[in-house]
Amino acid sequence: MTRLLIENGYFVTMDDDQPKFQGWMAVEDERIAALGEGEAPEEEKSLASAKLDGKGYLFMPGLVNTHGHAAMSLLRGLADDLALQDWLQNHMWPTEARYTGDDVYWGSALAAAEMIKSGTTTFVDMYDHMHRVAEVVERSGMRASLTRGVIGLCPEDVQKAKLADAIQFAKDWHGAANGRVSVMISPHAPYTCPPDYILKFVEAAHDLDLPMHTHMSETIAEVEQNVRDYGYRPVEHLDRLGMFGRPTLVAHAVHLNDDEIALLAERGVAVSHNPVSNLKLASGVARVPDLLKAGVTVSLGTDSAASNNNLDLFQEISMAALLHKGVSGDPTVVPAAEALRMGTLYGARSIGLEGVTGQLKAGLKADFIALNVDRPHFVPRTDYVSHLAYAARGSDVAHVWVDGKQLLKDGKLLTLDEEKIKAEAEACFRRLRG
Amino acid sequence: MTRLLIENGYFVTMDDDQPKFQGWMAVEDERIAALGEGEAPEEEKSLASAKLDGKGYLFMPGLVNTHGHAAMSLLRGLADDLALQDWLQNHMWPTEARYTGDDVYWGSALAAAEMIKSGTTTFVDMYDHMHRVAEVVERSGMRASLTRGVIGLCPEDVQKAKLADAIQFAKDWHGAANGRVSVMISPHAPYTCPPDYILKFVEAAHDLDLPMHTHMSETIAEVEQNVRDYGYRPVEHLDRLGMFGRPTLVAHAVHLNDDEIALLAERGVAVSHNPVSNLKLASGVARVPDLLKAGVTVSLGTDSAASNNNLDLFQEISMAALLHKGVSGDPTVVPAAEALRMGTLYGARSIGLEGVTGQLKAGLKADFIALNVDRPHFVPRTDYVSHLAYAARGSDVAHVWVDGKQLLKDGKLLTLDEEKIKAEAEACFRRLRG
Secondary structure (H helix, E strand, O other): OOEEEEEEEEEEOOOOOOOEEEEEEEEEOOEEEEEEEOOOOHHHHHHOOEEEEOOOEEEEEOEEEOOOOHHHHHHOOOOOOOOHHHHHHHHHHHHHOOOOHHHHHHHHHHHHHHHHHOOEEEEEEEEOOHHHHHHHHHHHOOEEEEEEEEOOOOOHHHHHHHHHHHHHHHHHHOOOOOOOEEEOEEEOOOOOOOHHHHHHHHHHHHHHOOOEEEEEOOOHHHHHHHHHHHOOOHHHHHHHOOHHHOOEEEEEOOOOOHHHHHHHHHHOOEEEEOHHHHHHOOOOOOOHHHHHHOOOOEEEOOOOHHHOOOOOHHHHHHHHHHHHHHHHOOOOOOOHHHHHHHHOHHHHHHOOOEOOEOOOOOOOEOOEEEEEOOOHHHOOOOOHHHHHHHHOOHHHEEEEEEOOEEEEEOOEEOOOOHHHHHHHHHHHHHHHHO | OOEEEEEEEEEEOOOOOOOEEEEEEEEEOOEEEEEEEOOOOHHHHHHOOEEEEOOOEEEEEOEEEOOOOHHHHHHOOOOOOOOHHHHHHHHHHHHHOOOOHHHHHHHHHHHHHHHHHOOEEEEEEEEOOHHHHHHHHHHHOOEEEEEEEEOOOOOHHHHHHHHHHHHHHHHHHOOOOOOOEEEOEEEOOOOOOOHHHHHHHHHHHHHHOOOEEEEEOOOHHHHHHHHHHHOOOHHHHHHHOOHHHOOEEEEEOOOOOHHHHHHHHHHOOEEEEOHHHHHHOOOOOOOHHHHHHOOOOEEEOOOOHHHOOOOOHHHHHHHHHHHHHHHHOOOOOOOHHHHHHHOOHHHHHHOOOEOOEOOOOOOOEOOEEEEEOOOHHHOOOOOHHHHHHHHOOHHHEEEEEEOOEEEEEOOEEOOOOHHHHHHHHHHHHHHHHO
16 A cells, blocks of 8 residues: 655645645545645654655646547648548548558557646547557556547448447456546447447447447538438437437537537537637537536547647647637636636546546545646736636646556656657658658 | 857748758857758858757747737736626726836746747837836847837826826837837727827827837727727727827737728738637637738737736647637638748737848847757657647747847746746735735
């Protein structure tokens, strides 16, 4: 047993009972054991097997990135300033078709390195060759909800093989790495999977008792196509196919009408809001204040580095806090604390991990980060919740722990070899394009 | 004479003749002497009195922040998620009314520290006690265009004293610090200065042969009030008062109709676009693609840290590149290279410093920055223009030079005492609020 005592730090917990304070926190093995204001009690001091001086640091839950395609980090900056379908069909998909398992491994490792260094401890990943992504999760020490994203525009035998692959991945990896890996079931999107094929994923999710994840209503064109092809907008379409009978996380949900928002709320469907990607691809601006008002759980995702072009979730947090004020004309929507919840607690809730991660609270897994707040952009010490939402950047993160294990110390990765990853990722890119 | 030779770096120049390359640059005293692709010529090597290995670094012009109120960094995080007039009248102005010259000095020093560390080499500042801001510019080694921003809602004798202060400041400081300080003339805004008072500023600007700067059309309420009070929208109002007969930079310009955009273009008025501040205060989204299409020079400003809440111009660059795509629905507007020009060349052009700063080009002042690009979020090396616009953060800046003098080395300030500034700024804030 190890028991780490952190003293004299600032804490922002995302726990309403004690939201922020200057004080201490004790971590026993993989869990948060206790935390409180002021000086640590004598008993805590005597129990500690290790101590950390938290002076000048702010401790908060690790960030939860609820939508992405880690391996696409290899395509960062490859094609910008294009429309979604042009970008996907003419640039991303042709290059991705050449991906080997090794490309997925090194692309995902590059993403993991970037995410850890910018404070993300849990991420959702939807891609192919998922066992190679799971290897990165296992090795890096991160927490992740992984899912084989299946595009069903292919012959029936290929469809069958892809579905079998998704199911096998779930059987092999759900609960692995001391529970740090969980799995979801994912038809890629309503516009890339015929309805009868989506039904098979819903059935598999029921059989395996797993949640579902998909892209939904990212562009207006997709919504129109759905109505044309199937007679319904995507929300009703997926609901009729039974998807929302499972716990579901949908990515994007940019183009929703009032009825669709009400239905998502009623079915308990969570939304991964990806503001930077939605802006860059000109998909539009999701109705986040309306979704939150309706009681929908809205979390944050970077999407891939190919449409962002970084994986710094602090940028999504500040973007969420800023964008909806400017677009709605109401400066009170998505206040700082709510934007931070979207990046932490609501992220955990989106993927069934509330009570596991996303808060600093006794009993939860010790997934937390420390920001160096002894920097000009954190002065004066008016309100750290405001500073975290509006002034912070991922580069302020100095230390990261997941499951009680330290993954980043003074900005240096402890579980991954950054130099090797950068070199291998660069080589993969050259080979893919060469 | 000193002649620094930088070898083996990546260069993004903002000069259309040789926009980007891997190569070398020579800096003689305060100016860029020569630069080129590949290995430095033998002659350059023999001329050099000092050498710098640029491996792993990207060199680009220092950023130009064209609107802000540096001293308001003391108010960072004091009041968020409020409407502009509530925020100004009930939170900012009452606290600012208690500012002494020392508060302005330490608040501006805090801002200078943050700006240098995030790659800004030139900034526009509109405030009070401007000689204290000028002292910060002189000491820090930065370049700045400074202006006493005058609010004219006061008795005539106070109006006179304020105007006299603005004129005296211009006489004392324009061209000071080896030309690093230039001065503009600023009525604060059409809604805070009666028309006859604005006329006096126009006259002073003519007498002193200086450009003008003001806030304009930041909110829809201001535009409506202008029509109600004076019969014209702000652009026509200021044009009739003769302001646009001087070189003028207007901040915000969020609410413009087509005629106003055409008039700004015709008069050569530059716009400082402040997207983060405009979003946070829910002022709206400026018509930047239309302004650029009309030929208006659009540069970028952070506004103050009280409405942003940092001074990282890389965030404004990425926000400008992202926001207008999402809002217009056109993913091709404000492409990466244009967003970078807004943060550099167009910034210089906005304040009459094109040919002085804002580009890497032989003969220009040596105002440049080096980013550490040996980081996961800059991999793979697809396109550094894209990476700078979409993936970079101010924290990537390792070294900064202005006028050939190094101000930042490996992230450490060389001309300012960061520890003292943070402590003094915190103390100023406590006193202002206590």
